[in-house]
Ligand SMILES: Nc1ncnc2c1ncn2[C@@H]1O[C@H](COP(=O)(O)OP(=O)(O)OP(=O)(O)O)[C@@H](O)[C@H]1O
C-alpha cells in the first residue's frame with residue numbers, strides 16, 4: 001500500500017513498520033508512553049480504510065477498561081462510524097460475551113453471574129467451613145490469591161493439589177475444590193474463570209474455535225506486558 005496514506009503520517013519509522021505489517025496477529029511490546037496504542041489504532045484504520053478489511057473481522061483487546069475506552073475513542077476519530085462494527089474491549093469483557101454465547105460445553109448457561117472480589121471472599125469463607133479449616137490460620141485473602149494464580153496458569157483444584165509446592169498451596173487446593181463446586185452450583189464465575197474457561201473452550205471445541213478464527217482475521221493486543229498465561233494462550237488460539 002502507498003506510503004502516502006495519511007494514516008501513516010505522524011508515525012516514527014518503527015511505528016510505521018508495525019502498522020504496515022498487515023498479516024497475522026500483532027503483538028506490540030514497548031515501554032509505557034512509547035506509542036503502542038497509537039500503532040494499534042493506526043494499524044486498524046489502515047486495514048479498514050486502505051485495505052478494505054471489514055471492521056467486523058477485527059478484534060482488538062486491551063488489559064484495562066481505561067485502555068479499551070481510549071482505544072475506542074481514538075478509533076472513532078480515525079475510522080468514523082464504521083468503528084462501531086469493530087470488536088474492541090478488555091480481555092474480560094470479550095470473554096464474558098463469548099462465554100454467554102458459547103459457554104454451554106464448559107458448563108455455563110448464558111445467564112451466569114460474574115462474582116467480584118467480595119463475592120469471591122464470602123465463597124472462600126464458606127469453602128473453608130466446608131473443608132473444616134480455620135479462617136484465622138488460613139486467611140481467605142491469601143487463599144484467593146493462590147486460587148487466582150492457579151487459574152491464571154489454567155490449573156484447576158486437582159492440578160493444584162497435585163502440583164502444590166507448599167503446605168499452604170495444598171490447603172488452598174482443598175478450599176479451591178469446594179470453591180469450584182459452589183461457583184458452579186450458583187451458576188457463577190469469577191474474573192479469572194472468564195479467561196480460563198474461554199481458553200479451555202477454544203482448546204476443546206474445534207467448531208467454536210474455527211468459527212472465531214474465521215470471523216476474526218485480524219487480532220491485536222495492547223499492553224501485552226501485563227498479559228498472563230491464560231491471556232497469552234487465548235490470543236494464540
Ligand atoms: N510518532 C508520534 N508522533 C507524535 N506523537 C506521538 C507519536 N507516537 C505517539 N505519540 C503520542 O504519545 C502519546 C503516547 O502514545 P500512546 O498512547 O500510543 O502510547 P502507549 O505506548 O500506548 O502508552 P501507554 O503505555 O500509556 O498505554 C500519545 O499522546 C500519542 O498521541
Ligand SMILES: [Mg+2]
Nearest residue numbers: 036037067222
Ligand atoms: Mg496504550
